[in-house]
Amino acid sequence: MLHERMDGPRQARLDAGRATGATGATRFTTAEVEVGLAPGPYGLDVTVACPGAGLSWVVLRWRRRVPTSALILGDAWERSYGDLSWRHHQPERLLPWSWLAHDPVSATTTGMGVRVRPNAFCAWTVDEDGCSLWLDVRNGGGPVSLGERVLSAATVVEVAGDANASPYAVQRGLTAAMCTDPLPPVKPVVGANNWYYAYGRDFGPAQILRDAETIVSYADGHPVRPFCVVDAGWSPGGVCPGGPWTAGVAGLFDDMPGFAMDIAARGARPGIWMRPAALSTVTDPARLRPGPRPAREQPLDLTLPDNLQTIRDDVARLVGWGFELVKHDFSTFDAFGRFGPAMGSELTDSGWHFADRGRTNAEILLRLYETIREGAGDAVVIGCNTVGHLAAGLVEVQRIGDDTSGRDWERTRRMGVNALAYRLAQHGSFFAADADCVPCTPVTPWERNRQFLDLVARSGTALFVSVDPAARTPKVDADLRAAVRLALDGGEPGGVEPLDWLWTTAPRRWRSGGEELGYAWGESFGASPLAS
16 A cells, blocks of 8 residues: 655555556556555665655555564664664554564564665554555655656565574574675774763863773783774864864864874874764854754754765865764754654654755765765764664764763663664674763762673674773773773674563673673662653
8 A cells, every 4th residue: 555645634545456567566656656666686676756746655565464472673763762672563663674573472583674775764563464664755844856756765675584593583684684785894893982971071182192091001902903082072162062173172172183193102093073964153054954953053954065065074174184983973863853762753843844855864864974984985984873774884883872871870771781682683784883882980880881891892893981080990990901802802702692682671681602691780779760
């Protein structure tokens, strides 16, 4: 079945029985829309044409039995926010990008998804009678105007595990089917990041150079050099500023090329944070997009060629200063005015468009990621608050979950452990996964952070540590040194696998290197129900 949604409440429907086709291809048509389905080399290719009107949604339905006893897992639009889990049937639940169904009665797992870098935001709903793929082709908060263009919207893939295959193994198979061209880092990505003890305030080059010396001491002569990443706060404009990205804070970061050289001279690889899609200083309001602007930083219109060129030049400038890693942040929020949990089925507020109405939101973000990749050259790129399903193949590393915390262990448990468990299958298939930093601060319990450190190091995913000098002790340093060296080795051979993830959002039992490990994530009073 196909649904066409135009401006306002109008909706047209077409029964699948009115389809036409030959030689394996099928076309669904209404008076204004044509949807094509054709087998391709990687799956079922979906195309959309709507030359005479605006278009918001296309919905495709597969009628098949999904057992009532099945547990259903989806993904998240961008980062996860401690919200991923296997659940019983909830027919209206939106499942971004992919879904898996595990039936404990038959011990079988099946799933479907769309290949990475589609030209639509793609989500699924699953019920006992089948599943539906919802293709969101909007531009900003309104319909896209495709004109005479035929949109290659998505490619659908499907997996079915053998009886008794673990759900994790089937998830790995699905991620592999969704991406055949990842961009893996040449070497393991391990390093220091100052955010969770500094939080963008009251630091200068001396503190970063101390971090570089610390992470190099933990690497202890390992042939893979660790990174030292300068997070937000090095540039003018506040704690998480927008551009321009032409200079550091006056009086502190006056010589950025020299600063990068100083980090490298201490044995670490220099890395740096930026927010490419927003401005703290606006000289020309015409550069900004319409729509919601909930933050002080003002969002660029990502369809304007001059803005994209500026972003490319900004990234190239940072790399030209000598930074070998660029972490770009906030672009989903700056594009839509919302973070992942608020996006749901409405990515942004309704009633506005980008300057170029002819491109879908997915196409607009894809072009942004391509622009950043072009500017970065051979530097490692980390996407944060980026849409991993669109960025796969364009970034070496992807932040898969929301922020951990150097102030509240509960946030690390909710965000870090959950993201690692439920998106670990994307590691190596899409990119190197980054479950975010392991904090080491005086106000968070090291006995809990140490366990998270151990799990991340064993996993082979990216490991960044945020070490407050006030929290260092000989025992803490020994734990960090062992974990950093293991992570620089690439983790435990075979990585890790969550074992009890069907029943909890923060798995405690994991397989690692042929043995089963148990972690205790809760504090003495259990897990906190309070906002963190």
